[in-house]
Amino acid sequence: MSETQPAFKLIRAARVIDGTGSPALERGAVLLEGDRIRAVGSEESIAAPEGAPVEEFNYENKTVIPGLVDCHVHLIGMGDGRAGDELTTLPDEVLTLQAARNARTHLFSGVTTVRDCGAKNQTTFRLRQAMEMGITPGPRMVLAGRPVAIVGGHLSYFGVQATGPDECRAAVRQLIKEGADYIKITATGGSTRTSFALRPSFTVEELKAICDEVHKFGKHAAAHCASSQGMSNVLEAGIDTIIHAVHREPDGTSKFRPEIAERIARQGVFVNATLGGGRNRVVTLEKKMQAEGLSEQEQEELDQMRRAHQQRLDDFAKMRELGVQMAAGSDSAWGKYKMGGFQHETDSHVAGGMTPMEAIVAATADSARSCWVQDSVGTLEAGKQADLVVVDGDPSQDIGALWDVADVFLAGDRVDRGNFV
Amino acid sequence: MPENAQHYKLLTGARLIDGAGGPLIDNGAVLVHGSRIAAVGPASTVSAPDGASVERFDFPGKTIMPGMVDCHTHHNGFGDGRSGDDLSTLPDEVLTLQSARNARASLFSGVTSIRENGPKNFTMFRLRDAVNQGIAVGPRMVLCGRPVAIIGGHMGYFGSVATGPVEARATTRQLIKEGADYIKITATGGSTRTSFPLRPSFEVDELKAITEEAHKFGKLTAAHCVSTQGTVNSLEAGVDMIIHCVFKEADGSDVFRPEVAERIGRQGAYVNPTLHVGRSRIWVMQHKKEREGLTPEEQQHLDAGLRNLETRMEDCRRMQEMGLRVITGSDSSWGDYQLGNTVYEAELLVASGYSAMKGVLSVTGEAAKALGIDDVTGTLEPGKEADIIVVDGNPADDINALWNVNEVFLAGRRVDRGSPESVEANRQMPPRG
Ligand SMILES: [Zn+2]
Numbered sequence: 001m002s003e004t005q006p007a008f009k010l011i012r013a014a015r016v017i018d019g020t021g022s023p024a025l026e027r028g029a030v031l032l033e034g035d036r037i038r039a040v041g042s043e044e045s046i047a048a049p050e051g052a053p054v055e056e057f058n059y060e061n062k063t064v065i066p067g068l069v070d071c072h073v074h075l076i077g078m079g080d081g082r083a084g085d086e087l088t089t090l091p092d093e094v095l096t097l098q099a100a101r102n103a104r105t106h107l108f109s110g111v112t113t114v115r116d117c118g119a120k121n122q123t124t125f126r127l128r129q130a131m132e133m134g135i136t137p138g139p140r141m142v143l144a145g146r147p148v149a150i151v152g153g154h155l156s157y158f159g160v161q162a163t164g165p166d167e168c169r170a171a172v173r174q175l176i177k178e179g180a181d182y183i184k185i186t187a188t189g190g191s192t193r194t195s196f197a198l199r200p201s202f203t204v205e206e207l208k209a210i211c212d213e214v215h216k217f218g219k220h221a222a223a224h225c226a227s228s229q230g231m232s233n234v235l236e237a238g239i240d241t242i243i244h245a246v247h248r249e250p251d252g253t254s255k256f257r258p259e260i261a262e263r264i265a266r267q268g269v270f271v272n273a274t275l276g277g278g279r280n281r282v283v284t285l286e287k288k289m290q291a292e293g294l295s296e297q298e299q300e301e302l303d304q305m306r307r308a309h310q311q312r313l314d315d316f317a318k319m320r321e322l323g324v325q326m327a328a329g330s331d332s333a334w335g336k337y338k339m340g341g342f343q344h345e346t347d348s349h350v351a352g353g354m355t356p357m358e359a360i361v362a363a364t365a366d367s368a369r370s371c372w373v374q375d376s377v378g379t380l381e382a383g384k385q386a387d388l389v390v391v392d393g394d395p396s397q398d399i400g401a402l403w404d405v406a407d408v409f410l411a412g413d414r415v416d417r418g419n420f421v
Numbered sequence: 422m423p424e425n426a427q428h429y430k431l432l433t434g435a436r437l438i439d440g441a442g443g444p445l446i447d448n449g450a451v452l453v454h455g456s457r458i459a460a461v462g463p464a465s466t467v468s469a470p471d472g473a474s475v476e477r478f479d480f481p482g483k484t485i486m487p488g489m490v491d492c493h494t495h496h497n498g499f500g501d502g503r504s505g506d507d508l509s510t511l512p513d514e515v516l517t518l519q520s521a522r523n524a525r526a527s528l529f530s531g532v533t534s535i536r537e538n539g540p541k542n543f544t545m546f547r548l549r550d551a552v553n554q555g556i557a558v559g560p561r562m563v564l565c566g567r568p569v570a571i572i573g574g575h576m577g578y579f580g581s582v583a584t585g586p587v588e589a590r591a592t593t594r595q596l597i598k599e600g601a602d603y604i605k606i607t608a609t610g611g612s613t614r615t616s617f618p619l620r621p622s623f624e625v626d627e628l629k630a631i632t633e634e635a636h637k638f639g640k641l642t643a644a645h646c647v648s649t650q651g652t653v654n655s656l657e658a659g660v661d662m663i664i665h666c667v668f669k670e671a672d673g674s675d676v677f678r679p680e681v682a683e684r685i686g687r688q689g690a691y692v693n694p695t696l697h698v699g700r701s702r703i704w705v706m707q708h709k710k711e712r713e714g715l716t717p718e719e720q721q722h723l724d725a726g727l728r729n730l731e732t733r734m735e736d737c738r739r740m741q742e743m744g745l746r747v748i749t750g751s752d753s754s755w756g757d758y759q760l761g762n763t764v765y766e767a768e769l770l771v772a773s774g775y776s777a778m779k780g781v782l783s784v785t786g787e788a789a790k791a792l793g794i795d796d797v798t799g800t801l802e803p804g805k806e807a808d809i810i811v812v813d814g815n816p817a818d819d820i821n822a823l824w825n826v827n828e829v830f831l832a833g834r835r836v837d838r839g840s841p842e843s844v845e846a847n848r849q850m851p852p853r854g
């Protein structure tokens with residue numbers, strides 16, 4: 001930091017939401033020192049040390065919240081509907097460029113931390129290396145590198161397939177050696193053409209080897225589960241986050257399994273329900289319907305998406321009733337869900353029964369906890385990294401306010417969201 | 422572009438430079454249809470067909486001119502003084518990301534076409550693919566893929582070395598297969614640690630094999646020559662552009678060889694003198710001197726740099742006076758010279774002897790000719806791609822007006838350059854002294 005830049009920044013706003021779930025603080029202030037938060041409180045109570053140079057930011061009618069934490073992204077994704085099987089045929093350099101583009105977009109939209117849930121080869125590690133060199137901007141990244149899959153399993157085309165406990169352990173060690181911050185497992189099939197979405201993938205023994213190995217290094221594991229048996233298996237293995245958490249039987253029927261939800265809650269496992277992709281599609285089609293009408297095929301898709309989305313919202317509500325903790329993760333830019341729209345996930349959480357404040361916590365503090373980065377980010381508390389978002393209006397009254405981002409601070413620096421270089 | 426089929430853009434400005442050597446047009450206008458230029462001339466004579474939808478862009482007080490063409494770039498580079506040997510140790514993905522950053526900085530500064538002179542492996546092919554897919558943003562690119570070098574030769578670390586005419590031919594075919602638009606040869610050593618800058622690299626028969634093979638496919642060649650024998654060999658082989666064109670003997674002495682220069686002129690080869698890349702090193706030392714002073718060795722280094730720049734500018738002046746086709750190619754981001762600062766090279770061609778207007782042509786129409794892309798871009802003429810910049814002031818009077826770029830249009834589309842501060846931040850400032 002050059003001498004001309006004051007070490008302190010004083011941010012005042014109509015209200016401050018600290019992300020812990022405490023009520024919004026009216027006429028609040030946050031004092032930053034370098035890359036950290038020095039103090040948070042009422043406007044009168046917060047000031048820089050006497051005589052210290054301080055840069056001031058005054059946000060009338062706006063709300064300061066912690067930088068958003070999206071616990072589920074695919075940075076290399078296009079969000080244009082192409083299948084992962086197609087995406088993976090692109091060269092690594094092109095995928096890395098796309099990842100950089102997505103990282104910038106997501107940061108500018110208010111997301112200051114992401115957990116990447118699966119990329120090809122070294123692409124996300126290379127992106128992080130380039131970010132550390134100052135080549136390209138982006139949020140903090142919690143990286144899996146490549147997901148661990150069975151032969152032919154979901155996302156296996158990204159480069160890691162393992163069979164048997166020994167290979168599973170070896171895969172974990174390899175990824176951690178390369179710089180993985182956690183391990184992503186695909187515990188059921190998914191959209192991958194050679195996989196079986198309604199069936200589990202790894203055996204419990206294999207899953208145990210992965211979870212055991214990753215915990216040994218003080219890191220966590222998150223598992224993609226697009227059907228119920230996958231959830232039972234990963235719970236048995238000691239997983240930390242269940243992704244998607246789709247309650248579905250091998251025959252394809254939707255059936256909520258309370259005993260699984262209870263076990264999730266009992267084991268303190270986070271669920272990342274990934275509702276935003278469905279909502280994004282519904283909203284997109286509804287907008288199109290308003291503007292120009294829909295084709296028969298699109299109308300069918302809309303009806304089907306609405307039913308599926310409602311089913312997921314119902315299951316979300318039931319899991320919460322049974323005490324499951326939710327972490328917000330968009331799953332963009334997978335499928336047709338482009339990055340920069342994490343707020344579809346927070347909107348969905350409210351649609352699924354959360355209060356706006358609960359949805360904010362799920363997208364900040366709890367999401368950070370699920371990514372094991374709660375010591376440094378996720379709330380506005382003294383000592384934490386100075387990652388903040390300023391939004392118009394009051395998101396604790398209307399969650400839609402999260403879409404209206406006025407400013408983003410990352411590690412104490414105001415992000416120039418007009419910097420396209 | 423179906424949505425644009427009937428859509429025109431009309432740009433008007435206080436003056437217009439066509440980049441083709443035509444006179445400055447007062448109150449000029451360009452009519453753009455889709456990606457192309459439909460008409461150019463005094464505003465009173467240029468209009469869209471009756472009934473067509475027209476988007477107007479009025480630039481009172483400003484100059485409309487072709488986007489700049491930079492004949493010599495290294496998009497992988499950082500321009501932070503690191504050597505190419507060190508640069509080439511970075512992973513391809515990181516180099517591709519840096520290339521994307523450089524491409525944006527350069528485009529935003531008003532450069533709408535570049536010729537890349539030496540990246541590693543597939544990095545620039547990949548970047549161009551990504552630009553074509555809408556993933557990244559950048560100017561038109563004329564690519565070599567990798568430079569062709571001898572074993573241990575300059576930029577051999579980027580991935581293409583060849584020995585003997587047969588391998589030289591095979592390498593040329595390989596690069597063209599991969600998508601190369603021209604062939605870059607390092608005909609002498611250079612900054613590469615294992616190379617010999619004062620000595621030629623390839624044999625003449627090797628250079629001939631490369632040049633013949635490239636020409637067979639309608640592609641041009643360009644040779645890096647930082648000592649005179651390399652230039653002589655390249656001319657013997659029929660190379661189309663002499664890069665650097667340093668007149669230095671094998672013992673390191675500076676000797677301008679008029680007969681070599683005359684031969685360049687006779688053969689119609691282009692000369693890309695790359696003057697500012699040396700000055701950028703001088704500036705780094707002068708900045709340091711202002712900040713903290715220099716050691717005696719550093720001061721000697723600085724003095725030698727200044728003498729060298731003087732010699733290079735004097736040689737450049739002679740070639741300009743002899744009527745050689747001297748064009749602008751920055752050599753950024755090599756050494757300490759960063760992309761986004763192409764104007765400094767054009768400025769030094771003017772300081773060496775060009776008029777400001779010739780300086781403008783050297784970085785527009787003439788540069789496009791040197792790259793063989795003059796049928797597509799480089800001038801404001803009907804039928805060409807609408808690569809246009811708008812600048813404050815009159816660069817035909819003062820070449821430094823090229824710093825004041827207000828707008829950039831690439832293939833008829835206005836480029837969203839983001840905040841002015843973020844664009845301005847890419848300019849490397851000279852020392853105060
Ligand atoms: Zn996912």
Ligand SMILES: [Zn+2]
Nearest residue numbers: 493538752755
């Ligand atoms: Zn060069």
